[in-house]
Amino acid sequence: MIPLSHYLVLSGLLFGIGAAGVLLRRNALVVLMSLELMMNGVNVSLVAFSSYLHSLDGWILVFFVIAVSAAEVGIGLALLLVLFAQRGTIQVDRFNLLKW
Amino acid sequence: MEAVLFYSFAGISVVGGVLMTTRKNPVYSAVYLVLTLVAVAGLFILLNAQFLAAIQVAVYAGAIVVLFLFVIMLLNLKGADLIEARPPGLTSVAGLAVLVLLVEMVLVGGLGRLTGPLGEFTPQRLEAVGNTQAIGQALFSKFLLPFEVISLVLLVAMVGAVVLDSHRRAAEAGAEGASSTPQQAVAEGPAA
Numbered sequence: 001m002i003p004l005s006h007y008l009v010l011s012g013l014l015f016g017i018g019a020a021g022v023l024l025r026r027n028a029l030v031v032l033m034s035l036e037l038m039m040n041g042v043n044v045s046l047v048a049f050s051s052y053l054h055s056l057d058g059w060i061l062v063f064f065v066i067a068v069s070a071a072e073v074g075i076g077l078a079l080l081l082v083l084f085a086q087r088g089t090i091q092v093d094r095f096n097l098l099k100w
Numbered sequence: 101m102e103a104v105l106f107y108s109f110a111g112i113s114v115v116g117g118v119l120m121t122t123r124k125n126p127v128y129s130a131v132y133l134v135l136t137l138v139a140v141a142g143l144f145i146l147l148n149a150q151f152l153a154a155i156q157v158a159v160y161a162g163a164i165v166v167l168f169l170f171v172i173m174l175l176n177l178k179g180a181d182l183i184e185a186r187p188p189g190l191t192s193v194a195g196l197a198v199l200v201l202l203v204e205m206v207l208v209g210g211l212g213r214l215t216g217p218l219g220e221f222t223p224q225r226l227e228a229v230g231n232t233q234a235i236g237q238a239l240f241s242k243f244l245l246p247f248e249v250i251s252l253v254l255l256v257a258m259v260g261a262v263v264l265d266s267h268r269r270a271a272e273a274g275a276e277g278a279s280s281t282p283q284q285a286v287a288e289g290p291a292a
Contacts, residue, residue: 002106007147008209010110014117014136016202021121023194026184029126029172033133036164037117040140043156045209051147055219056238059152060246063239066159067250071257073164077171078264084175085271091184 007048014041028083028090032076039069105146113139124182126172130165137161148223151231 014037021034043062050058084090116136123129137160144153208214226234239247 002102002146004214005210006106006110007143008214009206010114010143012202012205012209013114014140016198016205017114017117017121019201020194020198023198024186024191025121026186027126027182029168029175030121030123030129033126033129033168034121036133036160037120037136040113040137040160044140044143047144047147047149047152049214049216051149053216053218054222056221056234057219059149059235060238060243062149062152063155063235064246064250066155068253070159070164071253073167074257075260075264077167078261078268081171081174082264082268082271085268085275088275089181090175090177091181093185093187 004048004052008045011041011045026091026093028080028092109139109142130168134161134165151235
C-alpha cells in the first residue's frame with residue numbers, strides 16, 4: 001500500500017514544475033500548458049486524499065476542476081488568438097501596454 | 101506490484117512535466133503534456149478512481165490538448181518567434197521561488213501527518229455500488245448546485261470564445277487595412 005505522503009509529494013512536484021514553467025517560459029502557449037500541469041498536480045492530491053479517506057468529495061471536486069480547466073483553456077486560447085492578431089507575437093513580456 | 105506501477109507512473113509524469121516545460125517547440129510541449137496527463141490517469145486508476153481516469157483521458161488529453169494543437173497550428177510560429185529572451189535575473193529569482201515552494205510542499209506532504217475523518221466509500225462499497233453510479237448519485241444529490249453552475253460556466257466559455265473570435269477577426273481586418281494603404285488605415289482607425 002503506497003502511503004498517502006508519496007502521492008502528496010508527487011502532487012507537490014507536479015505543481016512546482018508547472019509553476020516553474022509559468023514563471024520562466026515566455027511563450028504564452030507553454031505558460032498555459034504549464035498551468036494545466038499545475039491543475040493536474042492539484043487533481044492528484046485531491047484524488048489521493050479522497051481515495052485514502054474513503055470519500056467521494058475529492059473526486060467530485062476533480063470533476064469540477066477538469067470542467068473549469070477546459071473552459072479556462074478555451075477562453076485563454078481565444079484570448080491568445082486575439083492578442084496574436086493585434087500584437088503579432090505571443091511572448092508574454094511583449095504584452096506590456098500598461099507600463100510606463 | 102502496486103509500488104512498481106506507482107513509481108513508474110509518477111516518474112513518467114514528473115519527467116514528462118519537466119520535458120514539457122523545457123521544450124522550445126510548443127508542439128513537443130503538447131506531446132509531453134499528453135504523456136503527463138495519461139500517466140496521471142494511470143495514477144487515478146491506481147487510486148481506484150477509474151471514472152476519473154477515463155474523464156481525464158477523454159477531456160484533458162482528448163479535448164484540451166487537441167485545442168492547444170489547433171491553436172499552435174493556427175498561430176504557425178516560425179523560428180524567430182520561438183526564441184525566448186528572458187530579463188536578466190528572472191531565472192534565479194523564479195528558480196529560487198519554485199525551489200522554496202517545492203521544498204515546502206515536499207516537507208508538508210511528505211511528513212505524512214495529514215489525515216482526516218474516514219468516509220463511507222470504502223473500496224468494497226465502491227466495488228459493490230460501482231464507480232460511475234456512486235459519482236453520479238453524489239453529483240445529482242449532494243453536489244447538484246455546483247453541477248448546474250458548471251453548466252453555466254461552460255456556456256459562458258462557449259459564448260466568450262465565439263465573441264473573442266469576432267474580436268480576432270476585427271483585429272485581423274484592422275491589421276490588413278493598416279498594411280495595405282495609409283489612407284485606409286486612418287479611415288479605419290476610429291472604427292476598428
